Structure formats: structure tokens, C-alpha cells
Amino acid sequence: MKIMVIVSRVPYPLEKGDKLRAYHQIKHLSKKHDVILVALNDKKLHPLAKQKLNEICSSVHIFPIPFFSVIINVLLAFFKGKPLQVGYFFNSRIKNEINKIVENFKPDHIYCQLIRTAEYAKDFEIPKTLDYQDALSKGVERRIHNAGFFKKMVFQSETTRLMKYEKEIFNFFDNKTIISEQDKNLIPHEDYKKITVVPNGVDTDFFKPFETEKKYDLIFSGNMQYPPNVDGAEFLVKKVLPLLLRKKPDFKLVLAGASPSPSVLSLASDNVIVTGWVEDIRPYYAESKIFIAPMQLGVGLQNKLLEAMAMQLPCITSELANNALKASPGKEILIGHSPEEYAKHIFTLLDSPKIASELALNGFSFVHNNYNWDSNNLILETIITNISNFKNRVRDFC
Secondary structure, eight states: OEEEEEESSOOOSOOSHHHHHHHHHHHHHTTTSEEEEEEEEOSOOOTTHHHHHHTTOSEEEEEEOOHHHHHHHHHHHHHHTOOHHHHHTOOHHHHHHHHHHHHHHOOSEEEEESGGGGGGTTTOSSOEEEEEESOHHHHHHTTSTTSOHHHHHHHHHHHHHHHHHHHHGGGGSSEEEESOHHHHTTSOSTTGGGSEEOOOOOOTTTSOOOOOOOOEEEEEESOTTSHHHHHHHHHIIIIIHHHHHHHOTTOOEEEEOSSOOHHHHTTOSSSEEEEEOOSOSHHHHHTEEEEEEOOOSOOSOOHHHHHHHHTTOOEEEEHHHHHHHOOOBTTTBEEESSHHHHHHHHHHHHHOHHHHHHHHHHHHHHHHHHOOHHHHHHHHHHHHHHHHHHHHHHHHHO
């Protein structure tokens, strides 16, 4: 089959969740199918991006989004009642180019990642799958409470627009996928149960435990420009760390991840290491005693938890994050609800190597059994091939 994949970001390097998901899905699909990649790009292109993507795609088309078009299309989206992020990623010139690619390559199926790309494909009479990935409307809604006056108005408006669009775009696509059951239940369409859950995975050949000196008591990783991660880092340093320092003044926390925002950079101190971009996150996992993801905002499955569990770290997270992960609290992961409870869990693991080791081993087994890229991506491949084959048979019959 020829499968066209449309993504809103170039899926290399893999420092963001949507890029990681797209890369591994494309890599899997390319084993048996020709993948035609169409990627939008609003950042400086990584020097290895085209090379890496050409290794797994039969054809790669990268379209820069001009800044002036972003301004115009965001304004147009505002007046049309569409989500601003849909306007941000839409460009009529790119739409025309995609039309030409479809005409030239004649794909058997179009796979769109995130509703941001849906406008480019919704009107094609080709079998189509939309990956909602996350319930974006709920993710924005959760940011309203802590926002200032102006941002609060923007987030309230965007939440309403996203809910409307998530519902409207549903019927344009033959199949819909999403990352977790939790997110599936938040899509505002009466047929939301027809959405197929396609979880992420973790590369257990890459992320695997190894012994080294422990330099840090605690690690939190992720793209440190992403608002839920920024919020989590600030919560850790401002609310949890003071409780830890009372008992252990030399406590070391590392915040590891790309593009730290100014507010995250300002958290650095003798007790807090902010790494910025690292080429390889694995040594930081291996050098840490505990992993924590105190997510209070956002939606979707936290890839960072999968990586840390695969590296055999004992993990602590929030109930919100574990609702998507579905690890067993107390056995495979610990759940925190307050700064005091997070601090208590951290000291339990630091003071009892036996408890920490059991939790780490159980978490390790959990990700190996439930978050394998090949088995999860096979769900997506089955969806794509089944609907395309069915529609082709109907067309031939008619």
C-alpha cells in the first residue's frame, strides 16, 4: 500500500511526544508499505532530519510555514470560529502542494496526526484515518485555572473552539485513533466509542537499565518548554523540594530536557540541575535514584514514564498521568496527590532500597508487557489496511 502521512511537525529529532509517536509509527508502517511523508515545519530544520526520514520513507515532503501566513490564518481561524492552532498550521499554498502530491502519488490511504492537519485531508475521497492523539480541548481547559486574565480568556475561547472542531471533524474520517482510553472518553462526539486506542510504546532495546554511579536523587524529564512540564518543574522545585531539603539538605534534583523556558532556567540552584538539550537522556536516567512526573496539566500518555520504567527506575507520578498509563498504584508506580505525599513517597524509596527495587522491577515488567511499539503499531496498521482494502473492494464491485 501507499500511505500518505501528514504531520504538523518534522518527526526528527524525537524531543516531543507527537514527533516520537509519528516516527515510530512511520518506521513500522514502512516495513510493508510505501510511506509518503508530508511534514509542516515552523522551526529550523535539524541537519539530520531529511537523512533520517528518508531512511524510513519512500518520499519526504517538508513544507515551511511562513510567519506572515501564520498571522493571517490565525486571524482567519478566529473569525471563522476554528481553533487557533488549526489556523496556525494551515496554509492554502501548502494545501495546493498536498493536492498535487495526492494526484501524483495516488496514495491508498491518508493518515493525519492531530486535528491540526485535518484541513489538508478532510475532503479527499480516499480512505482516511485521523489520530486525535490527545483530547486537546481538555488539555487546554486544564490550563485555564492557573492562567492570568488575558490567557484565561484565550484558553476559554480555544477550549470551546477545540471541542466544536473535535466533534465536527470526526465524520470526515473513516477511522479515528487516540493514545489512551482516558483521552478517548473526553472526545466530544456521540460516537466517541468508535475511536480506537493506539498506545505509544517504548524502545526497550534503546532504553534499558545499566549500572553507573548515582549522582541525583530525583529526575524529571521532558520538553521543558511544554506548559504541563513547566508547571510540573515549578511544582517540584517550589512545593516539594523545600520539604525534601528539611531532611536532606544536599538533595539533588535534575530537570533534564530540551528547550527549558526562562521560568525553568530560573529554578537552577545548588540543589537543582537544569540540563537543557541532551543528545542522550539515558545516562541521566541511569544516574538517578528515582523518576518523578508530577503532572497536573495536559492529557495523553507520558512517554517519559515509559522510558524511566524501561530503565528500571522506581517511578512516582500523579493520578492524572496514571489514568492514561494504567500502572498498578503501590505495585508498579506510586501516586502523589500533594507536595507532602510526593515527599513521603520519595523518602520511602530513598530510605528503603528493597521497596525501591521491587517497584522498579514491577514497573519494568509492566512496560515490557504493555508498551511495545511493534504490537501497538500493528493495531494502527490493521486499521489502515482493513478500511483501505474494504473500500477498494467496494469500488471494484461498483
